[in-house]
Structure formats: C-alpha cells, structure tokens
Amino acid sequence: MNILRTTKVALRALGRNKMRSFLTALGIIIGVGAVISMVSIGEGAKKGVEDRFASMGTNLLFVSPGSRQRGGVHTGFGGWNTLKPEDATAIEEQCDSVLYTSPSVSTRAQVVYGNKNWNTSIQGTGRRYPEVRNWEIEQGIYFDESHERSAAKVAVLGSAVKDSLFENEDPIGKVIRIKSIPFRVIGVLKSKGESGGWFNRDDMIAVPYTTVMKRLTGQEYISSIDVQAVSSARTKEAQTQIEELLRIRHKIAPGAEDDFQVRNMAEIAEGAAEATKIMTILLGSIASISLLVGGIGIMNIMLVSVTERIREIGIRMAVGARQKDILLQFLTEAIVLSVLGGLIGVFFGVGLSRLLKYVAIFSQFRSVVSPQSIILAFVFSASVGIFFGFYPARKASRLDPIEALRYE
Amino acid sequence: MSAPIIQLENLVKIYKIGDTEVHALRGVTYQVQAGEFLAIMGPSGSGKSTLMNIIGCLDRPTSGRYFLEGEEVSTFDRDKLARIRNQKVGFVFQTFNLLPRTTALENVELPLLYTSHISSKQRTEMAFRALESVGLKDRAYHKTNQLSGGEQQRIAIARALLNNPSLILADEPTGNLDTKTSTEIMNIFTRLNKEKKITLVMVTHEPDIACYARKRIYIRDGQIIREEQNGEGCEEFEAKESRL
Numbered sequence: 001m002n003i004l005r006t007t008k009v010a011l012r013a014l015g016r017n018k019m020r021s022f023l024t025a026l027g028i029i030i031g032v033g034a035v036i037s038m039v040s041i042g043e044g045a046k047k048g049v050e051d052r053f054a055s056m057g058t059n060l061l062f063v064s065p066g067s068r069q070r071g072g073v074h075t076g077f078g079g080w081n082t083l084k085p086e087d088a089t090a091i092e093e094q095c096d097s098v099l100y101t102s103p104s105v106s107t108r109a110q111v112v113y114g115n116k117n118w119n120t121s122i123q124g125t126g127r128r129y130p131e132v133r134n135w136e137i138e139q140g141i142y143f144d145e146s147h148e149r150s151a152a153k154v155a156v157l158g159s160a161v162k163d164s165l166f167e168n169e170d171p172i173g174k175v176i177r178i179k180s181i182p183f184r185v186i187g188v189l190k191s192k193g194e195s196g197g198w199f200n201r202d203d204m205i206a207v208p209y210t211t212v213m214k215r216l217t218g219q220e221y222i223s224s225i226d227v228q229a230v231s232s233a234r235t236k237e238a239q240t241q242i243e244e245l246l247r248i249r250h251k252i253a254p255g256a257e258d259d260f261q262v263r264n265m266a267e268i269a270e271g272a273a274e275a276t277k278i279m280t281i282l283l284g285s286i287a288s289i290s291l292l293v294g295g296i297g298i299m300n301i302m303l304v305s306v307t308e309r310i311r312e313i314g315i316r317m318a319v320g321a322r323q324k325d326i327l328l329q330f331l332t333e334a335i336v337l338s339v340l341g342g343l344i345g346v347f348f349g350v351g352l353s354r355l356l357k358y359v360a361i362f363s364q365f366r367s368v369v370s371p372q373s374i375i376l377a378f379v380f381s382a383s384v385g386i387f388f389g390f391y392p393a394r395k396a397s398r399l400d401p402i403e404a405l406r407y408e
Numbered sequence: 409m410s411a412p413i414i415q416l417e418n419l420v421k422i423y424k425i426g427d428t429e430v431h432a433l434r435g436v437t438y439q440v441q442a443g444e445f446l447a448i449m450g451p452s453g454s455g456k457s458t459l460m461n462i463i464g465c466l467d468r469p470t471s472g473r474y475f476l477e478g479e480e481v482s483t484f485d486r487d488k489l490a491r492i493r494n495q496k497v498g499f500v501f502q503t504f505n506l507l508p509r510t511t512a513l514e515n516v517e518l519p520l521l522y523t524s525h526i527s528s529k530q531r532t533e534m535a536f537r538a539l540e541s542v543g544l545k546d547r548a549y550h551k552t553n554q555l556s557g558g559e560q561q562r563i564a565i566a567r568a569l570l571n572n573p574s575l576i577l578a579d580e581p582t583g584n585l586d587t588k589t590s591t592e593i594m595n596i597f598t599r600l601n602k603e604k605k606i607t608l609v610m611v612t613h614e615p616d617i618a619c620y621a622r623k624r625i626y627i628r629d630g631q632i633i634r635e636e637q638n639g640e641g642c643e644e645f646e647a648k649e650s651r652l
Contacts, residue, residue, distance in 0.1 A: 005521065005528075009521065012510075016509050311505070312507055314505070315505045315506075315507065315518070316522075317466075317493075318464075318466065318493060318499050318505070319493065319494060319499070319519040319522065319567065320491065320494020320519055320523070320571075321490060321494075321521075321522045322486070322487045322490040322491070322522070323487065323490075324487070325521075325522055401466050402466050402467055405501070
C-alpha cells in the first residue's frame with residue numbers, strides 16, 4: 001500500500017465516525033492552539049521589553065550602591081548608602097568617556113492641584129536627565145543648574161500626571177503641592193507610551209534631586225547615578241573609568257570589594273530578555289501539556305477503534321493484508337487525526353493570539369506569531385500522532401487473523 | 409495429470425489451552441486436484457475448521473506438510489502467508505464478513521489494496537467485472553448494510569474472485585441464508601467451478617448443500633473417516649431438487 005492510498009483509506013475510516021474523529025482532533029487543536037498563542041504572547045512580551053530598552057538608549061550606564069562589608073557582615077546590593085551627589089559630578093568631570101551624569105533619588109507622594117489629587121512617583125534627577133534618558137520635553141523647559149543648586153521648588157510633569165491633574169488646562173506656571181509644599185510647574189515630558197509592560201513610565205514628576213534630598217526626604221545619599229557614555233561603543237570604557245574613579249573616591253583598598261556597582265544597559269537588557277525567554281518557555285511548556293493530553297486522547301480513541309474493528313482487521317488480514325499493512329493503516333489514521341488537528345490548531349492559535357489583544361491583561365503585549373512556533377507546534381502534533389498511534393496500531397497488527405475473524 | 413493443487417501430508421495440529429493439549433488434527437493426508445469441488449463435513453469440534461484454516465493459509469500445522477500449487481506453505485511466515493492468501497486464495501464466510509458502512513465496490517476492491525502495481529482505475533474496473541459475474545453490478549454503490557443476506561454473500565464471492573485465485577474456500581457459505589438464497593449461492597459456486605475451473609473447498613454440515621460438491625470427505629476427531637464421490641449418498645436431495 002502506498003502512502004496516498006493509505007491516507008485515503010484512513011480518511012474514509014475517520015469519516016465513518018465524524019463526531020468522534022472531530023472530538024479526538026479537538027484535543028490536538030486546542031493543544032496546538034494553546035502552544036502557538038502562549039508562545040506568541042511570550043515573544044510579544046520579549047519584543048516589548050527589547051523595544052523599551054532600545055528607547056532608553058544603548059549608551060546608558062547605571063551606578064548603584066553595592067554591598068558593603070562591616071565586621072564580616074555583608075549587606076545586600078543597594079543595601080548601603082554609599083553614593084553621594086559629588087560622585088556624579090566627579091564622574092562627569094573626570095571620566096573622558098562619560099558625557100553626562102544624572103544623580104537619582106526617588107520617593108512617592110500625594111500631589112494636589114486645585115480639587116484634584118494624584119499619587120505618583122517623584123523622581124529627583126539631575127539637569128541632564130532628559131539627555132541621559134533620551135527623553136524629550138513636550139512643553140516648557142527642564143530645570144537647570146541654578147534650580148539644582150538652590151533646591152528649587154520646580155517640577156516637570158510626566159504626561160500621565162499632566163493628564164490626571166490638568167486635563168486640557170495649560171500646566172506651565174501653575175502651582176501644585178507635593179507633600180503640601182508648593183512647586184511651580186515649568187515643563188511637561190513627552191509621552192513614552194504605555195507599551196512598556198509592568199508600569200507606566202509617564203506616571204511621574206521630575207524635580208531637582210537636591211529638592212528631593214533637602215525638602216522631601218531629608219536624605220544625604222542618592223540611590224543611583226544615571227550615566228551617559230559618549231557613544232555606545234565606549235560604554236565598556238566608561239564602566240572601567242567609573243569603577244576606577246569610585247574606588248579612589250570611596251577609598252577602597254586594593255583587593256577589597258567595591259561598595260558600588262556599575263551596570264550598562266546592554267547587560268540589563270540581556271537580563272530582562274532572559275527573563276522573558278524563561279516566561280516564553282514556561283508558557284510554551286504549560287501549553288505543551290495540553291498537546292500531550294490531546295495525544296493521550298488519540299491513543300485512547302485508537303485503542304477503542306482497534307477493539308471495535310477487530311473483525312475488520314481479520315477480514316483485511318484474510319484477503320492478504322500483512323502485519324505491516326495493518327500497522328500502517330492504524331498509524332496513518334492517528335497521524336491524519338493529529339496532523340489535521342494540528343493544521344486547524346495553527347489557525348486557531350493564530351486567531352487566538354490576535355483575539356488576545358482585546359483582552360485587558362494581554363493588551364500591553366504585542367503578541368508576535370513567529371513561523372518557528374507554527375512549525376514547532378505542527379511538527380510536535382505530528383510526532384504526537386506517531387507516538388500515541390503506534391501502540392494501538394501495533395496491537396492491531398499483532399492480532400491473530402483466525403481469532404479476529406471469529407470475534408463478535 | 410498435473411500435480412495436485414492441494415497436497416496434505418500427515419497434518420497434525422495441537423492447540424495448547426493452559427496445560428492441556430487439544431489435538432484438533434491427528435494426521436490428515438489428502439490431495440485435491442485442480443478444478444475439483446470438495447465438501448468437508450463433520451460435527452462441530454471434529455477439526456474441520458482447523459483444517460480449513462490451514463488450507464486457507466490462516467494457520468500453520470504443528471507438524472506435517474502442506475503444499476499449495478507445489479509450494480510448501482506450511483513453512484511460510486506470517487507475511488508470506490498473507491501474500492499467498494492475497495494471490496491464491498479467496499474466502500467466503502458464513503457471516504459474509506464484509507466491511508460495514510462501506511460500499512459493495514469498496515468491499516470487492518479490498519484484496520487489491522494489498523496488491524502492488526495496480527492503479528485505482530484498474531482496481532475499480534476489476535471490481536466491477538467481479539460484481540458483474542455475480543450479477544450485482546447495479547448494487548456497486550450500495551452500502552453493505554442496505555443489502556440482503558443473499559446479496560451480501562454474492563458480494564463476498566465477488567471479493568473472493570477478484571485476484572483470480574486458484575482456490576476458493578467457503579466456510580458454511582449458506583449457514584445464514586434461507587433455502588432459496590442458498591440455492592442461488594450454490595448455483596453460482598457450481599457455475600464458477602464448471603466454467604472458470606476454479607477449485608472449490610467448502611465446509612458445511614448441511615447434507616443437501618454438500619451434495620452440490622462432486623467429492624465429500626467426512627471428518628471426525630481430527631481424522632478423515634470417509635470419502636464420497638459424485639451422487640453417492642445424495643439420491644434423496646437430487647430427487648427433491650428435481651421436484652423444485
């Protein structure tokens with residue numbers, strides 16, 4: 001029997017039990033559909049993360065406080081206040097591969113304007129923050145060195161905050177209250193878009209870092225320094241220069257551990273990409289379980305089918321079917337079921353991942369249906385057919401023709 | 409005279425059921441010439457079905473030798489036996505054994521599915537010819553469950569004829585049919601035997617049916633106990649038949 005003929009015979013046999021065949025294939029349809037849509041969500045999240053990091057700029061570095069040892073006890077990373085605003089100034093002035101730095105401290109506060117109020121993140125930044133973070137000003141101006149020096153009560157609004165507090169009103173020159181302290185609004189940042197993922201980057205107010213330290217929190221240390229290298233090619237060099245400079249400034253003996261750490265954007269992006277990759281694998285493997293269950297469904301139905309058709313097997317053997325022919329016939333039926341299910345499942349999965357855009361929690365991810373995930377799901381479903389179809393098919397082929405003919 | 413089509417030499421078949429051994433055949437030696445029409449008779453449990461299964465290459469003897477057209481098929485493995493069944497043997501069963509919910513044509517075509525080098529067009533042509541020879545060409549596209557018992561058995565005969573077998577084996581072919589239909593079926597067998605010189609071996613326990621055959625052997629306890637030729641012992645039925 002050649003493949004074409006066997007496939008025709010299999011299709012005819014499956015056609016005799018349409019409802020049952022459909023329900024059996026449904027297991028595979030759902031399995032393949034789940035794999036494709038879940039993987040596409042994962043891929044979409046990965047792409048979203050990548051885009052977000054790209055929009056921040058690739059020549060960005062972060063300096064944050066590191067672990068510090070005191071009497072043999074380590075604190076965790078960021079567990080010690082070691083960075084001072086002067087460190088930021090020194091880095092900018094003394095490292096030639098560094099263009100700008102921006103000290104960063106933040107707090108949360110209730111912000112009031114007129115009869116509206118809003119709880120948001122207050123970012124204390126340096127005057128170079130827009131350049132360093134690759135962020136444009138929509139309206140007004142950003143604060144300058146004199147604001148920084150005098151810890152001026154000026155604020156630049158993120159677009160989400162502007163929308164919540166001012167709606168269509170022009171905010172420039174208006175006075176808002178942060179922790180009851182009046183601040184004058186001097187500018188509005190351009191929206192970065194909501195596609196970021198876990199938080200909205202436009203939901204913040206930028207004020208001079210000195211203002212946060214002196215007027216809002218009273219801290220002496222800064223939580224991190226944003227550094228912009230001269231070019232993305234020189235980020236590695238910048239990292240080394242910063243490390244050397246800070247070791248001297250912090251008086252760290254040779255051989256002792258740093259009390260700060262410098263990370264560049266590429267590393268952080270890599271870490272985030274790794275995390276989303278793990279999420280994709282996780283989603284994909286959970287979805288694969290449903291494909292596995294679908295495969296067990298095929299095996300179950302094929303076993304029932306073999307038992308029901310023992311007489312037919314006997315007849316086929318009597319007229320000259322070899323064991324191989326019977327094995328192939330039932331195996332083909334299982335494969336046809338799973339491949340058809342796989343094909344329908346591909347359409348189902350693609351459709352599902354399109355639909356998921358309209359579901360609130362998924363809408364922030366742009367789901368990406370990759371050809372690889374389609375091929376993978378399809379190949380996987382065909383292998384499920386072979387794997388789970390083999391046992392029933394072998395059982396059928398091993399039947400004794402005489403007993404099969406006599407079977408009632 | 410050419411070599412016999414079936415040559416059985418001291419066939420023994422022993423089934424093991426648990427610890428006990430059942431001797432189904434205890435040394436059967438017999439020859440069937442090409443073109444003969446043989447009936448095998450005997451009570452149930454006599455071993456006639458076992459003999460039939462061995463002749464039909466569905467089973468192998470425990471000992472002894474079986475030559476089919478000069479080939480010692482008693483030494484063949486399962487796949488080789490399947491090929492012999494496909495090429496040389498046609499089966500007709502008491503319960504018809506047609507595939508349910510399948511058209512007459514597809515049923516008749518079935519043996520050709522396992523024969524290589526035949527196009528689907530050729531296959532349909534051959535199946536139509538076989539259906540024509542049993543007078544059921546107009547039923548080709550009927551599903552088997554829509555047909556009467558007599559029609560179903562004729563389809564089974566058409567299926568058996570398809571590969572131009574040297575041998576047709578019929579196991580109680582009229583067991584599920586009424587007298588009139590039985591006569592029709594037996595007439596077809598007789599015609600095939602006379603016109604196409606097909607060798608027929610039939611198991612039955614109805615004496616009137618057995619009398620259509622030119623030779624009858626009686627089996628009891630796994631051995632041939634008697635052989636009858638032509639009209640011997642059939643006088644009663646021949647008289648009845650002429651009355652009909």
